Amino acid sequence: MNYDVAAKKRKKDLLNNKTKIQFLEDQQNIRLIRELLQTLYTSLCTLVQRVGKSVLVGNINMWVHRMETILHWQQQLNSIQITRPAFKGMTFTDLPLCLQLNIMQRLTDGRDLVSLGQVAPELQVLSEDRLLWKKLCQYHFTDRQIRKRIILSEKGLLDWKKMYFKLIRCYPRKEQYGDTLQLCRHCHILSWKGTDHPCTANNPESCSTSLSPQDFINLFRF
Missing domain, CATH: 1.20.1280 (Monooxygenase)
Incomplete structure (x- = not known):
């Protein structure tokens, strides 16, 4: 019965003529619809050929007609040729x-x-x-x-x-950050890279150490 439930759910989602027409007109997500139709067709074949007619609700001819409809839709999808919009400009x-x-x-x-x-x-x-x-x-x-x-x-x-x-x-790759925090080892002040702080060291640049996000978090660990 699981096959029947799955097939009926896919039938409800896909055996909708309005949805089919929309995809044929928009020509979008064709690959996805083709895969879904194939999955539905395979499920119906399993129900009809392997599981048996006893689990099907309704006349067997109705299910065969649905399978033929799916095949027809697949043929329509396969015949679609995607046309790329004309693009004028530099690539x-x-x-x-x-x-x-x-x-x-x-x-x-x-x-x-x-x-x-x-x-x-x-x-x-x-x-x-x-x-x-x-x-x-x-x-x-x-x-x-x-x-x-x-x-x-x-x-x-x-x-x-x-x-x-x-x-x-x-090895782990080098971490990348849009902005880098720096810690001054002399006066223990945090600052963004490229900004100055009133450091009293003779050579403030030599006292700055770049901090990764993890290094910054580690500052709060006791």
């Missing part, structure tokens, strides 16, 4: 290569770099740039950590991309 790939690389260097997560490379073939080539991955490794990890996880390519060069993903599995 990321229209920028000079030096600017594209400059923007990509601002990404601090290797996963974002990989995702960006999947957008277009030309971006995929740029996302493999060794300098990008070298800077990511040097940004997040110390020289000692990098030396311990050296990986060479077939050409005998450092494979910075593989090293990056090896390093993130072995």
Whole structure:
């Protein structure tokens, strides 16, 4: 009976002609609707063929008709060709290569770099740039950590991309903050980075220590 309950629930959600027409007109979430229809069709097949007619409510021909309706909707969805709206203006790939690389260097997560490379073939080539991955490794990890996880390519060069993903599995990445709190070890005053406080030390800059959020919380622990 669980199959019957599940099938009736999906039937209530999906066997709605108004909903079907709306999706066909809007052409939105087609992949999701296709998956839901396939799940519903599979459930109905299980009810009709495997579980038996005894659990079905109503005439068997009615259930067969519903299955045929689902198949018809699937055919309509498969025949839809998504048309992308015309876009007039500059895109990321229209920028000079030096600017594209400059923007990509601002990404601090290797996963974002990989995702960006999947957008277009030309971006995929740029996302493999060794300098990008070298800077990511040097940004997040110390020289000692990098030396311990050296990986060479077939050409005998450092494979910075593989090293990056090896390093993130072995060590925590550098934490990033929009603003950084600093603690003056001389007068024990907290201040934001870039702001001054009336420190009496001869060299106030040497007395400042950056605090992470966890370091800040630790100040209140006794």
